[in-house]
Amino acid sequence: MKIGIVCYPTFGGSGVVATELGKALADNGHQVHFITYSQPARLDFFSENLFYHEVSVSQYPLFDYPPYELVLASKLVDVVRFEKLDLLHVHYAIPHASAAFMAKQILATYGINIPVVTTLHGTDITLVGKDVTFKPVVTFSINKSDGVTAVSEHLRKDTYDHFEITNDIKVIPNFIDLTRFSQKRKDHFKKAIAPNNELIMVHTSNFRKVKRAKDVVRVFHKVLQTIPSKLLMVGDGPDRANCERLCRDLGICDNVRYLGKQEAVEEILSVADLFLMPSESESFGLAALEAMACQVPVISSNAGGLPELNIQGVTGFMSNVGDVEDMARNAVYILEDRERLAEFKANALARAKEFDLSFILPIYEDYYREVIEKN
């Protein structure tokens, strides 16, 4: 198939899912065209089946708000016509699904009927989508897509509960490439971070409010009372400075390292003993799956789709959002006994294997074929 993928070219979340999916499709012989405003973070190599089309919005004095969605729609028309694409797969409803709808209408005037699959990732529904300023457009573009997928049962239900959706939504969970995400020997790095064999906790996120990164610091502070440990904070975003301030107030700066945005997150996860994800809302929790693939158990909230990934008492523990006491108690329970820790680590890996790319890729391929046939 010739597939166009539209996504945000970001480090995490929907951008990573879209890019990894495109790479896997290309490896499987499909021709994949990425259409976005800058090169996706993980698309930094050459493959004969991968193409990248940049959407550049020209600045014009009249435009206080450059019309990205219109430029994207025009670019989609151009790429679909000239590359003769079979299908467009857009990740994140806003504004990709509505731009694809517009492109589809324009292409119809050329006698081209391009099927559009929209994948809902989370905040496009749970935060931004529900906002009244977007809701009518999000509802319309989901209903007008030829196929719709969501990354968890929870997100599917949330979408039906909050929007008037007439379309079927198929759940296709996030996936992991275990050839990349696996525990690697990083003894030097481990020694540098934890010179006295302290246990290592990790949080990775974009430090948006929804991630509750300050709860990570609070949990770590409590664990530190009984377990000699270190905390690695990976990523950057609006709440990072608040976390740093909290570390100073709690007097734990010597035990916490902020590493900023990192490409090789699997190397950091390789030295970790516990992953912390106390999010307010999380449609799936890809970062937690990446940790589990590197044999790291997860202490998380029970928000959104996290119960579909993290198994209570097996791969980690879940607590109510904001219950840092419970999270810290569970973290200590896992970390205080080396045999127990090893068991949780093995369970985390076993669970991650259930989301192996090799299981999920054919689900997408079959779904594309089904949508193309129906169209």
Ligand code: GMT
């Ligand atoms: O987590 C983020 O803030 C990024 C966000 C995105 O849309 O890029 O991630 C969402 O999509 C991921 C991939 O499907 C999911 O694993 C994340 O759980 C989801 N984030 C939230 O729901 C907050």
